[in-house]
Amino acid sequence: MKSKLLPLFTSLLLVLNTIHVIAQDNWMMLKQIHKNENVVISPYSVNSALGMLSMVTSDETQQEILNYLEVKDEKQLKKKVEAKHQLFTTKQNVDLSIANGIWYDKQYKLIPTTKKDLISTFDAEIKGVNFYQSEKVKTQINDWVDKKTEGEIDQIISEVTKDDRMILVNTVFFDAEWSQNFDEKATRKGEFKLTNGEVKQIDFLTDNARFTKNYSDDNIKVLSLLYKEAEFELVLLMPTQGKLEEFLDGLNEQKVLDYQSKMKPSEVFFKMPKTKITFEKDLIANLKSSGIERAFFSGQAQFGNFSKSAAKDLYVSQVMHKTVVTFSESGTKAAAATAISVSRSALNPKKKEFYFNQPFIFLIQEVKTKEVLFMGTVETP
Secondary structure (H helix, E strand, C coil): CCCEECCEEEEEEEEECCCCCCCHHHHHHHHHHCCCCCEEECHHHHHHHHHHHHHHCCHHHHHHHHHHCCCCCHHHHHHHHHHHHHHHHCCCCEEEEEEEEEEEECCCCECHHHHHHHHHHHCCEEEEECCCCHHHHHHHHHHHHHHHCCCCCCCCCCCCCCCECEEEEEEEEEEECECCCCCHHHCEEEEEECCCCCEEEEEEEEEEEEEEEEEECCCEEEEEEEEHHHCEEEEEEEECCCCHHHHHHCCCHHHHHHHHHCCEEEEEEEEEECEEEEEEEECHHHHHHCCCCHHHCCCCCCCCCCECCCCCCCCECCEEEEEEEEECCCCCCCHHHHHHHHHHCCCCCCCEEEECCCCEEEEEEECCCCCEEEEEEECCC
C-alpha cells in the first residue's frame, strides 16, 4: 500500500463583533472557489501552512511552493514569515491568536535542522505519533484545534488513516471590537436580495449615523469599518449593477486598492447582515492551478527535508481549509453611548445610504499596510 503524506489542514476562525499587499493568487483562488456561495479564506493561514510544508519538501517540489509564496528561498521565507507574524501579533486591542501544529509518524526521524527551523520560524508544536492508532490521533488533533479556536471549530479532521505520515495544522483566531459598536436595539429584520432574484428576510446590523470612510458611484459601494484603536478594518465592496460573480471576475489587487484610495470620511446610513458563515473546502485543485503540482502526486513529490528514511511515494492528500465567520453587534461597554449618537443624527438628509443588502465582498486587513488576514464573499447570509 502506498504511503501518503498529510492531510494538510488550515483551520481558521474569524469572530466579528463585529500579507505583501493582497496577492493576485488570493484573488484568483477566491474567484475559482466562488460559485454563487458564501466563501471565506485566510491568505495568512493558507500561506502559513504552505510555508511549513515547504520546509519538509525539497528540490522542485519545494521551489513550486516557494514560488507560490513569492520568495526565492527558505532564508527569504523566514524573513517574510517573521515580518508578518510581527505585524499581526503585536496588536494590543484585538484577540488574535495564531498557532501551528505538526503531527508526524514517530517511526520516521524528523531531520533535526528541519525541526529546529519549524519551531524557530513558525513556533510549531511538533509531536511524534502512531498513525495506526488513528482514532487517538484524530482526537488529539481535533482537541488541539478546538482549544486553539476557543471552541469555535471543534473538528477540522474527519479521518486519520494508518497510511498518513504527517499532518500540518494552522489555526487563526481573530476577535475584535468595533471602534463604534452597534446597538442591539437597532438590529432589525430586512430584505436581502439573493443572486437568483429571491428575497430573504434576515437581521441587519443598523446604524443611522455611522461616521466612516466610504466611496460610491453608479457601479459600486465601498465602505470601511474600523476595529478598536484603528489597527484592523473591515472593507466591504458591493456591486450595484449585475451579479457579484461578474464583478469578482473583473476584480484584482490594484482595483481594490484604487477603490480604497477613493474613500472619504462622512456620516452615512448603514446596514449589513448579522450572520454566521461556515466554510470548508479542500484547496488542492486551486493550488494546482496556481503552480503547486508535484506535492500532490505520488512518485513526483520530494520530501527530502522531512526524514532521511522517508518513502519515495509520499504526497499531499488533502489541503483542508475551514473558517467560521460571525458578524454581530457584540462590542464593548460603550455600546449604549453609540445608541445615543445614532438617534441624535438620524435625520441628516445629506447622508448616503450604504445598505449591504445584496451579495458583497469583504476583507479583514491591517489598516496601515493593507495586509489581508481574511477575505470572502457573502451570497446567502
